[in-house]
Amino acid sequence: MKKLMLCGVFALVAGQAFAAADTIKVGVVAEMSGTFADFGLQMTNGAKAYMKQHGDSVGGRKIELIIKDSTGPAPEVARRLAQELVVKDHVDFLAGFGLTPNAFAVAPIATEAKKPTIIMNAATSAITVKSPYIARVSFTLAQVTEPMAQWAYKSGLRKIYTVVADYGPGHDAEQTFKKAFTRLGGEVLGELRVPLKNPEFGPFVQRVKDSKPQAVFVFVPAGELAVGFMKAYEERGLAKAGIKLLSTGDVTDDAVIDALGDSALGVISTHQYSAAHPSPENTAFLAAYRQVDAKTRPNFMAVGGYDGMAAIYEVVRQLKGNVDGDKAMQLLKGMKLTSPRGPIQIDAATRDIVQNVYVREVKRVDGKLYNVEFESINAVKDPGK
Amino acid sequence: MNAVLETRSLCKAYGGLAVTQNLNLSLARGARHALIGPNGAGKTTLINQLTGVLRPSSGSVWLDGVDITQMAPHERVARGLSRTFQINTLFPQLTPLEAVTNVICERERARLGVLQRRFFRLSQRVDEIDEAYALLEKLNLAQDCQVETRALAYGKQRLLEMALALAARPKVLLLDEPAAGVPEGESDELFEVLGALSSDISILLIEHDMSLVFRFASRITVLVSGAELVTGTPAEIAHDPRVREVYLGKGH
């Protein structure tokens, strides 16, 4: 066993010397297996879609993706993988990070190794503060929650109940919504926090129904919890009782909407991306994505992966191939891109993303359910900072 | 009455079923007392109450004039009450030497410092090991002292049962059918060991092998469905009509 490892190391070292010259390596740390396997799949598919569309070389340098599986919310695994990518594989960029704890754990590595790190999904506001070498192209929770409160008040709703998943991001969404909505004069009837490992939503939804609010604002992570909530929402007949359902895009996420079924029709949500977004960039993105993976429907995480690669390509182009940590960060600050979701910019001061947040309603469009955007709040900064 | 082990109106019942009925047994110092009775007379349940494995429904157990009814099994051993088991209850993967040394180290626990007990190597406990080896020699198990217990012959395992009980240097020794399963010829070796036991150990012997009982015991108590039928010398018991009746089944 020992001898095998030994010659493995020498081969690696030798190999690197040769390849370092002309390949730009992007180390992607993403959740490829475990409960959050679809996070990793979407992000890496999005990145591959960009490379399929724009070729795998820029400024004369070949771009190579090295995908590592962080197996789920496992900070020490993410940190170890990042360290190996930097020390062994000599990557020029770090990217990925579907979950916040993994991003936090890698921040010290990014700082020490001066490696530009692109966050493609993790949504807690404090991430970009953790290291001057972190830039985010996905979104922050507060950024998509505040517009929902503003729209709710504007559309005449005054009494709202909030239901959030009981964990860090859930608490942030609850407080952001409550602060924004009450500042405008609205009233939050009650706040419910639902356990993360929660197979049964019935009683919570029943409690909401019994307090008869005009609408209920919901934030739960995409996937199983969203499906569970929607089923209970429909089963308890809240729609029939006239209680509107407002949520962030996570609940009616493109990849999960089929599993929700017709119960999701009419749900109003705010998010930065919908597959039904009418723009040539989006159509091109969807076509490129289908070439990479025809089975799954791309969602906001795929766009995170796609725009992450766009930012990396732009940096490599401007630096003409020799990537240096500090120069790359200078370019990333203030960088403007036209993304499939619409115009986006990386804020020069906070290195966080500034983007349009759309208000959408779930409708059936030629046989499939989509979040159809009907209003846009432009250039929203992250209120969380 | 200098009874070293005594029960006072001991009762044990599982719901309606009375297994020990108002038993006042007393074991004199240095006695060779046998307890006999048909199967299901509650002999093993009695031993479990004496050793603390079972809590009696009422009544009390006294050792050397101290009430040990509520005491945990290991404390009773420390006070000198030791037992063997009817079915071999040994440590399969330990060797006889390790098992007996273990008992002696546990007995000397108070004398050893915490460090000696916890961190010094077992092989440094030379006195305990030698005492163990000597005891095994006495029970002619010396030549097998390094063999794993599970590999020992049944007869030898019966002797090891005895060795483990004796290693605790008991004042009172409860023998639960020591000859159980030992073929006729081989019980002499066992009898020899019993005979050689020093007189300051009081022994309560539970046994079916009447030849062993009448050769060994100086007093006999007959137990029938948990109650004491009669206690007396071997001669009295041999001629007592009630005993013959109970054993030969003509009785009530």
Place this chain on the structure above:
Amino acid sequence: MNMMEIAVTKRHHLGALKARERWKPAEIVFWLALVAVYFVFPTSLVFASQILITGLFALSLDLILGYAGIITLGHAAFFGIGAYTVGLLARHGWHEPLSALAVAGMVAGLAGYLTSFIVLRGNDLTRLMSTLGIGLLLYEAANRATDITGGVDGMQGVEIGELFGLFRFDMYGKSAYLYVLGVAFLLSAFTRALMHSPYGLSMRSIRENRTRAQAIGIPAGARLTNIYTFAAVIAGVAGALLTQTTQFVGIDVLGFQRSADLLIMLIIGGTATLYGGFIGAAAFLLVQDQLSNLDPRYWLFWLGILLIAITLYLPGGLLGALGRVSAAVARKRRGEDA
């Protein structure tokens, strides 16, 4: 037999006991190999530290499962308590690693002592579930107390000071690896001494036959509580080491997945062998890493096949198999000598 012969035979059995306790060549090679890793794999020291930490954590489970015979699915509770203790200390200005390590061990030990009364009741199954329940309750508490523990996002602002004021835990993990190796060796040697002492012998006798152990004067209940507390201390130290070397505390330190993986690693390595934990952890994590590099999405499939193969063809785990091989070799060699 005259005096001389008695002396000789008596010393013989003492020799056999001594032989069991002496440091075997395989053990020495094991620890030297770990030191060699520092020089041979300079770029993989972070991974090596994590394997060592998991091995130490598995050693603590071995004490409970291998030596005391208690099946537990919630051992991550103590690992997590150790990790969070160091994290909280660091957040409130206590940066010195060694003292924080000691505090973490004690806090975890206290938690072990308190929960041992719940855990030592009932049979194997109820014990499995009560340990699992305790683990899940702690996980929920950590998730709920977001302002203290940072909840699911993990604890931020964990700065660990230099070891002895000299060695910083940097990205390359050089000083971190030696620190972890030192602590792991000390605790392993400590446990090894414990297991070869009269106390260790009493633990083995409790596992072999608890009824008889009590009947020869061993306070089995107190002894099991004692070993459970000591195992909790080691688990707490392992958790603390992870926090100190990754300078971060994620809520997964308390997760059910960590306890479940640990149980699998120990079974793979072989229980009640002191080194089964380290071997099992190394094998499991190395194979998992290689497989996930080859196939990031479906490596679990190959790992599953490996587990089944080990169960069917390598009973007693790797060390069990190694034991049988070396015994066979020894028999063959003895066969040739006779």
Place this chain on the structure above:
Amino acid sequence: MLNLFGVLFDGLAYGTLLFLISVGLSITLGLMRFINLAHGVFAMTGGYLLVILMAHAGIGFVAALPIVFCVTALASLVLEHTLYRPVYKRTPLDQVLITVGIVFIAIASANFAFGPGQQPVQLPAALKGQLDAFGLELSRYRLFLMAVGAAITLALVFGLERTRMGAMIRASVDNRRTAQSMGIRVDRVFQITFAIGSGLAGLGGALGVNVLGLDPYFSLKYLVYFLLVVVVGGPGSVIGTLLAALLLGVADTAGKYYVPQLGAFVIYAAMIVLLLLFPHGLLGRRYAR
């Protein structure tokens, strides 16, 4: 006062679902003393089978259920014959290792075949929405669940207590050797017991998709809930498992409705308390492992 009935109804319905999924594990664990952590795999297989039957083969929801039961039962026989039989006599640790291996393979295969996302299941109209019964809005699907649960409990209790097969099962568990000496083919009995248990799990999994959702990680994610119900109820006792499932179902639901801020604490705390009070399970036989 009204919502007390509502909570009770939800609790009982959720408890019934937990019972359906766990009773198979109670049988394998209690009657056969086999630690089958892969029990969730049969539930997951049942769920995915339902999805395939409904989506691709166009079979109705209710019609698909018996098919799911039979196919899962047969599939489990294959697994029992190949992987479980060699480990029956092995230590509990070996049983844990091999069953966890099976869980890992199932997760990866489901992920490969169906992708990591949630599986949509369209309920028939009759089982959707709510039914107004004496002022209470009762969900039709939960009523259906309770009906199926009651039917299966009766069938199991009747089967175990009254039929010859049930007697043979109980005999071969109480004393394997004596049962064999009486001419009962114990291996055959265990096979049938195992198949019934796994079939029920498949059925429970299929019925649970609408409430618990279905993704490749199902068998590991809900493993805790199966074990919890079986151990608290007392392995091997069908009534015990039902009692525990209903008790924990109501406790969890009431906890979520009345003291939502306690969230998941309720069900775990309830479990530990019940385990302390009944170390061998509510109705568990006092067999010491």
